[in-house]
Amino acid sequence: MQHLRIRPRPGVRGAVVVAVVAALTGCTGSPDAPAEPQPTGSADDAPQAVPEPTGPGTGVQLFQWTWTSIARECGEVLGPAGYDWVLTSPPQEHVLGEPWWTAYQPVSYRLESRLGTREEFAAMVATCDEAGVAVVADAVINHMTGQDEPGVGWAGSPYEHYEYPGLYSDAEGDFHHCGLAAGDDIAQYRSAGQVQRCELVNLADLATGTERVRERVGAYLADLVSLGVAGFRIDAAKHMPAEDVGAVVAGLPEDVWVFQEVIGATEEPIRPEDYLPNGLVTDFFYGRELAAFVGGGALDRVLEYPGTSTALPSEQAVVFVENHDTERNGSTLGYKDGADHLQALVMMLAADYGTPVVYSGYAFRTRDAGPPQDADGAVQDVQCAPEPAAWGDVPRDPPGAWLCQHRWTPVAGLVGWRAEVGATELTDLWVGRRAVAFGRGDRGFVVVNGNAADMTQTLTTSLPAGTYCDVVTGALVDGACTGDEVTVDDDGSVDVALAGDTALALHVGARR
Secondary structure (H helix, E strand, C coil): CCCCCCCCCCCCCCCHHHHHHHHHCCCCCCCCCCCCCCCCCCHCCCCCCCCCCCCCCCCCCCCCHHHHHHHHHHHHHHHHHHEEEEEEECCCCCCCCCHHHHHHCCCCCCCCCCEEEEHHHHHEEEEEHHCCCCEEECCCCEEECCCCEEEEECCCEECCCCCCCCCHHHHCEEEHHHHHHHHHEECCCHHHHHHHCEEEECCCCCCCHHHHHHHHHHHHHHHHHHHHCEEEEEHHHHCHHHHHHHHHHCCCCCEEEEECCCCCCCCCCCCCCHHHCCCCCCCCCHHHHHHHHHHCCCCCCCHHHHCCCCCCCCHHEEEECCCCCHHHHHHCCHHHHCHHHHHHHHHHHHHHCCEEEEEEEEECCCCCCCCCECCCCCCCCCCCCCCCCCHHCCCCCCCCEEECCCHHHHHHHHHHHHHCCCCCCCEEEEEEEEEEEEEEEECCCEEEECCCCCCCEEEEEECCHHHHHHHHCCCCEECCCCCCCCEEEECEEEEEEECEEEEEEEEEHHCC
């Protein structure tokens, strides 16, 4: 059974999107000025209606953001900029400690964590819903803690490695003890039995094949749904048989959607496609290939990825440039990769494969480093830089700082661009040396220059004639561009002049 809720987002497309993106750059006009763009040309060159995408739209992972910070961001930034949903960090009670991964070691299913209280979580969901942004919760249901010594969780719940009072007990058969490897830890990923019955780095592995465990997991997810959560990311889905995940999500309402974290790898028996009957699936192959294509200058190959053997059906694939794991293990690009990182984000958002998720976290120097916290260990509310970073000003390594990547001018610009083009098909492909250009019908056009040297080229588009704002550099506000202007001639041609390792993006909602 597949679960999918697609929430309409009235009032967010077109001029409203680009106006808000411009507001994020600190460039605002008179509040009395009209928000609608004033297109040039005749009615005959007006673009066609935007086709609606078949998936849940564009998401953003606000990693380790507090509930109050997410609530504020939904209303002020995410909804107006064109984001359709936000992925939160796990909301359940967890072990104590500074590292980021404490959130992924549940102690109970109480909605009390260092990110906020149950009341704050519920208020966040309501605020985001009002802003047209669905809330997706990261659900850790494969395991409990990895602590050998007894302790108490964030909210004071006592626990032992295999004993969680009132929830799970080893005596009741709630945990796997695989007996297939030393210490019951996974030693061989080519063994499906080890991956799905042994422990992942000592984390107490739940027996998700039993009705008792499924009932408790189902009750936890139902509690979140009762607060308005629209969907779930199923953490470590690969470490549970697909039928176990399916049995759990089958109990969710039909309008709740799920996507499952399945880390695909060649020569392993567990495959991402095994989980497609349950809902959407993360495509980790895509993030790795994207890094290789962008780093190697083969930008056009990003557009060919849907035809590869590792690609999932586009309507069921969730794709990303990086997430909280891959930016730390170096398997994908991340904020420290500068122009390559931004070019990958442009390609992901401009292409037509999968459901994209923009990642937004904090700077770190050590793999375990947690987010900014107060003396008691509570995560501090997020403070983004006053001005979103432009292409050449992206921070590379400010330790401990919130990066707010989803606000960066080129990223927010491409999110609005994607909202404007919808499901319009790819057109007008041009491939140069370490460069690519393509359109989405008569609604948008993108150019990426992966060369260190400047690029000048006359390209053919399907866009209506007019003067456009390059949303990589700014937006259309009160009839003026806050970034660069580009002219599309009557025949659809455009003269492009791009600096090395940069990009350009035009769409009809940002036409003067």
